[in-house]
Every structure is written in structure tokens, then in C-alpha cells.
Amino acid sequence: MWKGRFAQDTDEAVINFTQSLDLDWRMAMADIRGSVAHVRMLAHTGLLAADEAAVIEKNLREIADEIKKGEFTPKLSLEDVHMNIESRLIEKCGATGARLHMGRSRNDQVNTTVRLYLRKELLDIWEGLEALIATLLEKAEEHADVVVPGYTHLQQAQPISMGHFWMAHAQAFMRDARRLCSAYDAVDESPLGCGALAGSTLPLDREFTRADMGFARITENSMDTVAHRDHFLDVLYFAAVFGTHVSRLSEDLIIYFTTEFGWLKLPDSFCTGSSIMPQKKNPDVLELLRGKAGQLTGALVDLLTTVKGLPLSYDRDLQDDKRSLFRSLDCLKGIFSVLPALLKNVGVDEERANKGFADGLILATDVAEYLVLRGVPFRIAHEKVGRAVRWCIENKRPLDKLTLAEWQALIPEAEESLLPLLTPRRSVERRNTYGGTSPQQLRAQIGRAKEKLAAYEKEQAAHREKLPDML
Structure with missing residues (x-):
């Protein structure tokens, strides 16, 4: 793509070192959808004839079908998903395909592709988070009248409703839901038309492409747009905090499941045994969930370290900005694939729990x-x-x-x-202050949480309706 300026071909080692195809091929549909919006805008502004735009869009959609059917094999020599698709377009429709990139840099093209991809991914993540919170609300209702010890410093403190325990974790995940909504809002901006860093001399219509792709608004400053990764950091911050909440929940369940506590019952289907000790029932799934917090926190620190002190505007360091981001998205999906189902099957041995109250x-x-x-x-x-x-x-x-x-x-x-x-149950019943552990307050808290969750669900449904086709 830059052969006109250079007298030598790119060294093969450099091609292998600088390629990002292993990372960004998953965004192929999003890249094509961004190009569709761009070509429609070029026709709208008269920069491209209507028949040329129609040919380009038709061929882009054919390329999308090739990718879906597994008929498109990308070439490492073309470096990334963006150049592979553009090269294939030119193969299919010649010089007309070469007109696609007018008024566009890979800087704003990549930015657009990632934001299109992320919006759908975050809505999928939301579905997992909603299922987790809903499960905790169900457990809170199920155990509203079950009395267990509450702990501070991991020492018995006061009796609580087990439902109150579940709601304590649910409230943490509700805050994560708000963080996820904020991260989505940060992603929901259209960068297309910013060019390499300074905009364009061509009469581009950024509002047209914004509307075509269903973004909420247009980014304000072209230099800032191609340089910052705040929206990535917002997603990773959500993931890191969520990971710490998953880790804490897992740790609680692991502790209460031990023989020494012994009043929490985990399903066999979410535990493993020992290769040498026949009696063992190990909470491996919870331990793995607890360990995921390190990956999610590490991803946030990774990107924070990468962007620290980069000069304006775009720098190639940012090519790897998506590695930690995508790993985190995959990690979150893994968590949601097991945690809600595990929680649904957790039981409580109230009699065993109450033995801990023996000294009063x-x-x-x-x-x-x-x-x-x-x-x-x-x-x-x-x-x-x-x-x-x-x-x-x-x-x-x-x-x-x-x-x-x-x-x-x-x-x-x-x-x-x-x-x-002086009974544990009476103690729980009398703690009737707002947000307290009494069954009356607990059920009121569950009701408020359900209302808030429904509002989040409505917000996410509205976002999903704005997603463009092909994603």
C-alpha cells in the first residue's frame, strides 16, 4: 500500500513482526460494514458515482459471504484484515475497488471497525452479566428466610439471611452493570472521517456515516480520535472490577464449602476429584473463576502501560491495543458460560450453619x-x-x-x-433498617434491584436495535 514511496520490498521478518491478521481477522464483518457506510457516504457527497458505489457495496457483501463460508483465505503479506478485504475488492472489481479508500486512513478505518465490533460484543457481554445478576436475585429469594453466620475479618460477626449474602454480591454486579453501560457509551461514537489525524480536504459527511452505522454521536477532535484508547480502558476497567467481584464471590463459596465451615453445598457437576485421594471434592471451577481476576486486571495494566506517554497522534504501539482487550472479552464469556449455572445449583445446610452459633x-x-x-x-x-x-x-x-x-x-x-x-432468627428479623438483613428489607431490596435490572435491559435492547446489519 506504500510501494510508491519505497525502493525496497518489506523484509519478510518485518512482515511477520508487524502483521496483525492473527488478531483482527475476527473483525472482518465489522470492517466490511464500516466500508459499506463509507462508500455510501462517498456516493451521497458525489465523490463516487452511484453505479460505482453500487458495484463496490455489492462486492463487499459478496466478500462477506466468502468469509462466512470459509472460502476467503487471508494473506499474511497483506498485514491485516483491512488490507486483505480491500485487496480482494480490487481483485473483484478492479480500479473501481481502488476508489474505496478515498477520504479514509487506516487510522480512522481501524478505529471505526473496532467500535462497530465492540458494540455487539459488549451487548453480548451484557446478556451474560444480566443472567448472572438474575440468578443471584433468584438465590436471594430462595434463601430469604435461611439464617447463616455473617463475617467480618473472617470471624463470626452477626447472623444474617443467606438471601442478604446473595444480594450483597448482586449489588456489586449491579454496579458493574452501570460500568458496562458507561463503557458502551464511550465506544458508541463514530470516528469515520477523521482521516490520519487532521480530517480531509474532501467534502466528507461524517453525520451521514454516523447515522448509517447507528452510532450515537460523532467524535469531536480528529487528532484525539485516532490517538486515544480511553474507550478500551473503560471496557477493561469494567472487566477488571467485575473480575475482582467474581473472585470475591468465588472465595466466599470456596471457604464456606470447606469441611471446617461445611454449610455450603456445591453441585458435583461443577467440582472435580483427586487423582490420588478418592474422598476429595474440589471446587476447581470456583478456583479457576477466582484466578481469572488476574488476567482481567493484567489486561487493564497492559494497555495503561502501552498508552502512557505516547505522543499525539497515532503511533504503531497501538496496533497491539486489542490483544488484551480481546483476551478479556473471551475471558468474560468464559466466566458467564459457567458461573450462573453453578450458582443455580448451590445449596445451603442451614442446620450445619447454625451449629456455628452454639456459643451464642x-x-x-x-x-x-x-x-x-x-x-x-x-x-x-x-x-x-x-x-x-x-x-x-x-x-x-x-x-x-x-x-x-x-x-x-x-x-x-x-x-x-x-x-x-436472643435467637439468630430473631436477630435477623429485627435488623429492619433500610438495606438491612431482615426478610422484609431483603425482599424490598430484591424488588428495587429487579426494577433497576429491567431498566438496564431496556437500555441494552435499545442499543441492539441501533446496530447496523451484517454485524
Whole structure:
């Protein structure tokens, strides 16, 4: 494509080193669709005769069919998907095909292709995320009345509804949904017409191509457009944060599944055994899911490091910008292929979970708040209950099994009304503040989450309707 300027052919080693065909061939349909928009605009502005535009578009669509049928074998010597398709076009319709690239640089062409490709990919990712959140909402409803220990510092803290646990993770993924929507918005701009960096002297109509490809708006500055990769970073940031949330959920389930905890039940179909120990049931799928966070975080750091300090505008460093991006998209799809299905089959052994309450100490905060309601300053109540806890430990007495006389000997303010409050279930039911763990608050929270999820679904459906054909 630049043979007119150079006296020597490109060295074969350079061709192999600089090619990106192994990376960008997956975007062939998007590249063709961007070219269709471009050629339509050239005809619209009079830069291309209507019959020439029709010939080019017809042949582009034929090339798309060749690719879909596996009849098109790209050549490494042509470097990338863009030049392979243009070369094939010229083979099919001669000099007319050579007119396609007027008013366009590979800088804005590649940018357009990736954005077209990414919009569809992100909508597919959304479907996986929506399925994951919906599954967690189902689990929250299923376990709304199941009481289990809640932990801080991985030490028993207060009793909670298991549904509240599921909703805690659902809320994190709901924030990821918002991040995904924001990433989509960043991608949803048309760069076509920016040229190499400065626009064009030709009378291009950028609004025409924007509308033809269904983008929400046009990028504002041609130099910035071909140079920045903020939209990639937004996608990778979503993926990295999502990965940390998947890792935390996986870690929780792995811990509660251990023999030492033992109150979470994982399906056999999502576990593996040992090659030497017949008794083993290993949570390998969850461990692999936990490990994916490293890949997703690494992809973000990879691109951040690449773009740091690059001068305006385009630099060849950016050719590899999509490697980490595409790996992350593939990684996300892998996560969604197993995680929702695994969660649907997770069970809870409430009886085993409640054995952890045997010493009753998980109810200590309930006693302190009981005293607060009787006028005892909280810090004093905290100290009184702390001494009672120490007495229970030293005398091997469960806190929730103390008699009224024992309570009054330890805490004179205690009355008979304290005793019926000291059960894990009652503790959960009484935590009825907004966002709290009580079944009443939990079901209200689930309802609000369903409404928000429905709004996200509507937003994504509207985006999908704007995608052009061929993608």
C-alpha cells in the first residue's frame, strides 16, 4: 500500500513482526460494514458515482459471504484484515475497488471497525452479566428466610439471611452493570472521517456515516480520535472490577464449602476429584473463576502501560491495543458460560450453619443495642456486654442460654424481655433498617434491584436495535 514511496520490498521478518491478521481477522464483518457506510457516504457527497458505489457495496457483501463460508483465505503479506478485504475488492472489481479508500486512513478505518465490533460484543457481554445478576436475585429469594453466620475479618460477626449474602454480591454486579453501560457509551461514537489525524480536504459527511452505522454521536477532535484508547480502558476497567467481584464471590463459596465451615453445598457437576485421594471434592471451577481476576486486571495494566506517554497522534504501539482487550472479552464469556449455572445449583445446610452459633456470642451486639434502648450509653453498654462475653467464655456458658438471674448478675439493667430476643432468627428479623438483613428489607431490596435490572435491559435492547446489519 506504500510501494510508491519505497525502493525496497518489506523484509519478510518485518512482515511477520508487524502483521496483525492473527488478531483482527475476527473483525472482518465489522470492517466490511464500516466500508459499506463509507462508500455510501462517498456516493451521497458525489465523490463516487452511484453505479460505482453500487458495484463496490455489492462486492463487499459478496466478500462477506466468502468469509462466512470459509472460502476467503487471508494473506499474511497483506498485514491485516483491512488490507486483505480491500485487496480482494480490487481483485473483484478492479480500479473501481481502488476508489474505496478515498477520504479514509487506516487510522480512522481501524478505529471505526473496532467500535462497530465492540458494540455487539459488549451487548453480548451484557446478556451474560444480566443472567448472572438474575440468578443471584433468584438465590436471594430462595434463601430469604435461611439464617447463616455473617463475617467480618473472617470471624463470626452477626447472623444474617443467606438471601442478604446473595444480594450483597448482586449489588456489586449491579454496579458493574452501570460500568458496562458507561463503557458502551464511550465506544458508541463514530470516528469515520477523521482521516490520519487532521480530517480531509474532501467534502466528507461524517453525520451521514454516523447515522448509517447507528452510532450515537460523532467524535469531536480528529487528532484525539485516532490517538486515544480511553474507550478500551473503560471496557477493561469494567472487566477488571467485575473480575475482582467474581473472585470475591468465588472465595466466599470456596471457604464456606470447606469441611471446617461445611454449610455450603456445591453441585458435583461443577467440582472435580483427586487423582490420588478418592474422598476429595474440589471446587476447581470456583478456583479457576477466582484466578481469572488476574488476567482481567493484567489486561487493564497492559494497555495503561502501552498508552502512557505516547505522543499525539497515532503511533504503531497501538496496533497491539486489542490483544488484551480481546483476551478479556473471551475471558468474560468464559466466566458467564459457567458461573450462573453453578450458582443455580448451590445449596445451603442451614442446620450445619447454625451449629456455628452454639456459643451464642454472635448475639452480643443485640444485647448491647437492647441496653441502648434502655438508656445505657453505647460505650458503657459495649463494655458491660464485653465483660459478659468474657464470663461466658471462662465459664463455658452459651451467651444465649443464660438465665435471667445470670444476666442480671452480669448486667443489672437486663430484664426478662431480653431473653426472647436472643435467637439468630430473631436477630435477623429485627435488623429492619433500610438495606438491612431482615426478610422484609431483603425482599424490598430484591424488588428495587429487579426494577433497576429491567431498566438496564431496556437500555441494552435499545442499543441492539441501533446496530447496523451484517454485524
